[in-house]
Each structure stands twice: as structure tokens, then as C-alpha cells.
Amino acid sequence: GIQVEQSPPDLILQEGANSTLRCNFSDSVNNLQWFHQNPWGQLINLFYIPSGTKQNGRLSATTVATERYSLLYISSSQTTDSGVYFCAVLETTDKLIFGTGTRLQVFP
Amino acid sequence: DVKVTQSSRYLVKRTGEKVFLECVQDMDHENMFWYRQDPGLGLRLIYFSYDVKMKEKGDIPEGYSVSREKKERFSLILESASTNQTSMYLCASSLGEGGAEKLFFGSGTQLSVL
Numbered sequence: 001g002i003q004v005e006q007s008p009p010d011l012i013l014q015e016g017a018n019s020t021l022r023c024n025f026s027d028s029v030n031n032l033q034w035f036h037q038n039p040w041g042q043l044i045n046l047f048y049i050p051s052g053t054k055q056n057g058r059l060s061a062t063t064v065a066t067e068r069y070s071l072l073y074i075s076s077s078q079t080t081d082s083g084v085y086f087c088a089v090l091e092t093t094d095k096l097i098f099g100t101g102t103r104l105q106v107f108p
Numbered sequence: 109d110v111k112v113t114q115s116s117r118y119l120v121k122r123t124g125e126k127v128f129l130e131c132v133q134d135m136d137h138e139n140m141f142w143y144r145q146d147p148g149l150g151l152r153l154i155y156f157s158y159d160v161k162m163k164e165k166g167d168i169p170e171g172y173s174v175s176r177e178k179k180e181r182f183s184l185i186l187e188s189a190s191t192n193q194t195s196m197y198l199c200a201s202s203l204g205e206g207g208a209e210k211l212f213f214g215s216g217t218q219l220s221v222l
Contacts, residue, residue: 041218
């Protein structure tokens with residue numbers, strides 16, 4: 001099956017810093033999504049981005065499907081950005097496969 | 109906004125008990141999913157459903173069953189709970205065919221089996 005790798009596994013930032021999270025996948029995909037899981041466990045869908053670039057406030061995402069990677073940019077990070085960021089891709093069997101996540105900690 | 113509601117936030121059960129985890133979504137979504145999340149293993153798909161009374165096995169269906177009698181409700185059943193089923197259980201839903209749409213999650217149920 002398709003493999004999804006995220007990097008870095010852990011990231012520690014001070015408030016106001018920018019960061020880039022990466023998601024590599026091993027095969028062509030038609031569907032890629034980014035999620036944020038807050039410290040209380042709630043998973044929030046950030047982006048549905050099979051290709052191209054999208055922006056939502058301080059967050060933006062770019063997927064280059066032909067090169068099999070996606071990037072999530074967080075600018076001017078805040079303590080509320082802390083948590084785990086997952087990317088997920090759709091396998092041909094119609095199942096979303098999740099990466100192992102990037103744990104982000106933002107300190108004041 | 110889509111709302112996916114899981115009936116319990118925390119649940120403690122004993123080995124051998126039959127356990128029901130309930131999930132309800134309010135946006136008329138076709139697709140519903142049950143995942144479990146464990147440290148170091150990420151999210152793993154247990155079962156999913158693309159329509160009422162329809163179910164498909166995910167990656168780790170052993171020890172679980174599901175029920176979807178109504179479109180808005182998808183139940184996960186642990187027939188005889190075991191300690192290795194202690195986990196965070198997450199329900200999700202999406203609109204559209206084949207799960208190829210934006211996925212929305214409930215807030216999760218942390219199940220402890222003693």
C-alpha cells in the first residue's frame with residue numbers, strides 16, 4: 001500500500017516563528033488532507049489539497065502531486081498552534097492513509 | 109459547520125464486556141469511518157461505511173463489528189472487550205463517493221479496558 005512519511009517528527013518553536021512541515025507519499029494520489037489534532041485530541045480538517053496551493057489565515061499548504069509531496073506552512077506561530085499535524089492521502093481502495101504526524105510545541 | 113458527535117468522551121469497561129461506541133453526524137454525509145489512535149501507531153482504520161446497512165472492513169477489523177441502521181448514525185461494537193482494545197476511538201464522516209472528500213472528526217472516546 002501507499003506509504004506516507006512526515007517530517008520532522010517533532011518541532012519546538014517560540015511564538016512568532018515560522019515553520020514548514022513536510023509530507024511525502026509513495027504513489028500518485030487524488031486526495032490529500034492536512035489535519036491538526038489539538039492537545040485535547042480533537043482533529044480539525046485544515047486543508048483538502050490534492051494539488052496546488054491554498055491559504056487560510058496564517059496557514060497555507062502546497063501539494064506538488066507529480067513530485068509526491070505536500071508542505072504545510074505556519075507563519076507567526078501562536079501557542080494555540082501546538083498539537084500534532086497529520087497529512088492523509090487516499091489510497092486506490094478508497095481509504096485515507098494517515099502519516100505518523102509532526103508534533104509541534106509553541107512556547108511563549 | 110459539520111458536527112460529528114461521539115456519545116462518550118471517556119469510558120471504562122471490564123474485560124469481556126460488550127461495548128457500544130456511538131457516533132452521530134448532522135450533515136447528511138454518505139460516508140462514516142471508525143479509527144483508533146495509539147501512540148507510535150498513528151490512526152488506523154477499523155471499519156467504514158458508504159451507505160446505510162453497508163460496511164467495509166478497514167485495516168484492523170478483528171474484535172470489532174459495526175452497525176449503520178440510519179444514515180446519520182454509525183456504531184462501533186466491541187463484542188468482548190480486551191485490554192489490547194484500550195485506545196482512543198475516533199469517528200469521522202465525509203460527503204461524497206469513496207470517501208474522497210474532506211473528512212470531519214468527532215472529539216474521540218478514550219476507552220480503557222481493565
